[in-house]
Amino acid sequence: MSLSKRVALVGVDESDQIGICEGKTALQLHAEAARNALRDAGLTLADVDGLFTAGPSVMGLAEYLGVQPEYMDGTTVGGSSFVIDVEHAAAAINAGLCSVALITHGEMGYSARRGRASRGMQRMIDPESAMAQFELPYGVGGPPSVYSMAAMRHMHQYGTTHEQLAEIAVATRKWAQLNPKAFMRDPLTIDDVLSSRWIAYPFHIYDCCLVTDAGGACVVVGAERARELAKQPVWVLGSGESTTHQSMVNNPDLTRTPARYSGERAFKMAGLTPKEIDVVEVYDSFTYTVLVTIEELGFCAKGEGGPFLANQRSAPGGDFPMNTNGGGLSYTHPGMYGMFLIIEAVRQLRDECGERQVPNARTALVNGTGGSLSSTGTLILGAD
Amino acid sequence: MNPGQRMLPTPSPETQRYWDGCKQHELWLPYCLACQASFFYPRPFCPNCFGWEVEWRQASGRGTLYTYAIQYRPQAPGFEPPYVTAIVQLAEGPRMLTNLVEIEADPAQITCDMAVEVVFQDLDEMSLPVFRPVRA
Numbered sequence: 054m055s056l057s058k059r060v061a062l063v064g065v066d067e068s069d070q071i072g073i074c075e076g077k078t079a080l081q082l083h084a085e086a087a088r089n090a091l092r093d094a095g096l097t098l099a100d101v102d103g104l105f106t107a108g109p110s111v112m113g114l115a116e117y118l119g120v121q122p123e124y125m126d127g128t129t130v131g132g133s134s135f136v137i138d139v140e141h142a143a144a145a146i147n148a149g150l151c152s153v154a155l156i157t158h159g160e161m162g163y164s165a166r167r168g169r170a171s172r173g174m175q176r177m178i179d180p181e182s183a184m185a186q187f188e189l190p191y192g193v194g195g196p197p198s199v200y201s202m203a204a205m206r207h208m209h210q211y212g213t214t215h216e217q218l219a220e221i222a223v224a225t226r227k228w229a230q231l232n233p234k235a236f237m238r239d240p241l242t243i244d245d246v247l248s249s250r251w252i253a254y255p256f257h258i259y260d261c262c263l264v265t266d267a268g269g270a271c272v273v274v275g276a277e278r279a280r281e282l283a284k285q286p287v288w289v290l291g292s293g294e295s296t297t298h299q300s301m302v303n304n305p306d307l308t309r310t311p312a313r314y315s316g317e318r319a320f321k322m323a324g325l326t327p328k329e330i331d332v333v334e335v336y337d338s339f340t341y342t343v344l345v346t347i348e349e350l351g352f353c354a355k356g357e358g359g360p361f362l363a364n365q366r367s368a369p370g371g372d373f374p375m376n377t378n379g380g381g382l383s384y385t386h387p388g389m390y391g392m393f394l395i396i397e398a399v400r401q402l403r404d405e406c407g408e409r410q411v412p413n414a415r416t417a418l419v420n421g422t423g424g425s426l427s428s429t430g431t432l433i434l435g436a437d
Numbered sequence: 438m439n440p441g442q443r444m445l446p447t448p449s450p451e452t453q454r455y456w457d458g459c460k461q462h463e464l465w466l467p468y469c470l471a472c473q474a475s476f477f478y479p480r481p482f483c484p485n486c487f488g489w490e491v492e493w494r495q496a497s498g499r500g501t502l503y504t505y506a507i508q509y510r511p512q513a514p515g516f517e518p519p520y521v522t523a524i525v526q527l528a529e530g531p532r533m534l535t536n537l538v539e540i541e542a543d544p545a546q547i548t549c550d551m552a553v554e555v556v557f558q559d560l561d562e563m564s565l566p567v568f569r570p571v572r573a
Contacts, residue, residue: 193512
C-alpha cells in the first residue's frame with residue numbers, strides 16, 4: 054500500500070526570530086515554531102495527537118508544551134530527522150494511530166557557541182564507542198573535519214574542483230539576497246570564496262554552513278482533514294529514508310550518500326523522475342553535501358555534480374532552482390537544518406515566496422542529510 | 438608522555454586485543470573465517486556476514502591513502518593546526534581513520550592513493566597507529 058498522497062503538510066513556520074535569538078531557550082524556539090505552524094494550518098495545540106522531534110527528548114518536549122500525545126517519535130539521526138519524521142507521521146496517520154502530527158525543531162546553535170545558551174541537544178559520547186576509540190584520538194571533531202575528507206575523495210576520483218564547490222556557495226547567496234529572513238545577504242563572488250580562509254582543506258569558510266539560533270515546525274494531517282483546512286494542502290507524493298553508516302570512515306564509499314536509496318524509494322512512490330521536479334531543497338551543511346546529493350538523487354550522472362551545477366545554474370533565474378531560501382549556507386543553520394528544507398518547499402508550492410518565488414512550482418524535492426553523510430530522508434511534495 | 442593531553446582510547450572487552458597489539462607496535466585485525474577477510478573496527482562478529490567465527494590476525498601495516506583533509510582549526514586537545522587527518526585503506530581491506538605524519542601539511546605533497554605504512558605513537562599507557570608515506 055503506497056503512502057503517496059495520503060497525507061499533506063498543512064502548516065509550516067519558523068520561530069518568531071531566527072539567526073540570533075538572545076534571551077531564549079531552545080525549547081522556547083520549539084514552542085514558538087509550533088504555535089506559528091499550527092496557526093498557519095488553522096489548528097491549535099489541542100488538535101495535536103502525534104508529536105515528533107529530534108534534539109530534546111520527545112517526553113521532555115511533550116511535558117514542556119503541556120500535551121499528552123497518543124503517538125510519539127524521537128528519531129534522532131541528525132539534520133535529516135525532521136524530514137524522516139514526515140514519513141513516520143504519514144505512516145502513523147495512515148495506520149490510524151494519530152490524526153494531527155506536529156513536528157518541531159529548535160536549537161540555539163549561535164548562542165551556545167558563545168556560552169550564552171544551551172544548544173538544545175542531548176549530547177553524550179560513550180567512551181567505549183568506536184568513535185571514541187578509533188576516531189577522536191586522531192583530532193577529528195566537528196562536521197568540517199570529516200566532510201572535508203569525503204569531498205577530497207570526490208575531488209580525487211571525479212576531478213571536482215574548488216571552483217565548482219564555490220559555484221554552489223555563490224548561487225545560494227543570491228537566493229539569500231531575496232529572502233529577508235536570511236542571515237547572510239551581502240554579495241558573494243567565486244573569488245571571495247576561493248580567497249577565503251581554510252577551515253579544513255579542501256573547504257574554505259564559505260564552503261561551510263552557518264551556525265545560528267533557529268526553530269521550525271510543520272503539521273501533517275490525513276487527506277480528508279487537509280481538504281477541510283484553509284490553506285492549499287501540500288501533498289506528500291513520495292518519501293524514503295536510509296542510513297549506510299554513522300561515522301564518515303565507515304561510509305562504504307566516501308563519494309556516496311544514502312540519498313541514492315531514500316531518493317529511489319521516494320521517486321518510485323511518487324511515480325516521478327528527477328526531470329519532473331520544479332524546485333529542489335537539499336541539505337547544504339557544506340557545498341559538497343549539495344554536489345554529492347544531486348548526483349545521488351539522479352539529477353545528473355555520478356561524478357558530474359560539479360559540471361551540472363556550473364555557470365550559476367541553481368541561482369535565481371537558472372534552470373535548476375535549488376535552496377531557494379538561501380540554504381544552510383546563507384539563510385540559517387542551527388545544527389540540524391532539515392526542518393527548514395520542508396518549510397521552504399511548502400512555501401514554494403503554495404506560491405508564498407514573493408521575490409524568490411519559483412514560477413509555476415508544482416513539485417518539490419526535499420532531501421535532508423544527517424550525521425556524517427550518514428542518514429537521509431527524501432520527500433517529494435506536490436501541489437494540486 | 439601525552440603532550441597537550443590528547444584524547445586517548447578506553448579499550449573495551451571487544452577491542453582490548455587490538456590495543457594490546459598496538460602497545461607492542463603491531464597492528465592486529467579481526468578476521469572472519471567465513472568471509473576469509475579482515476574487518477574493522479573490532480566486534481565479536483563479522484559486520485559483512487554476521488558470522489561469529491572470528492580470529493585475530495596480524496596485518497602488514499601497509500596501505501594506501503584513501504582520503505585526507507588538512508585541519509586548520511583546533512578540533513581536539515593536543516593537536517596544533519595545520520595537521521592531517523586521513524582514512525587509510527589497509528592492504529588487508531578495511532579502512533581506518535588516522536593521522537598522516539612525517540609529511541608537510543600541504544596538498545602539493547599529499548595525493549590520494551599514495552602508499553603509506555604504519556608507525557606507532559606512544560602516549561602514556563597507549564600506542565596509537567598512525568601512517569607515514571612509504572619512501573621510494
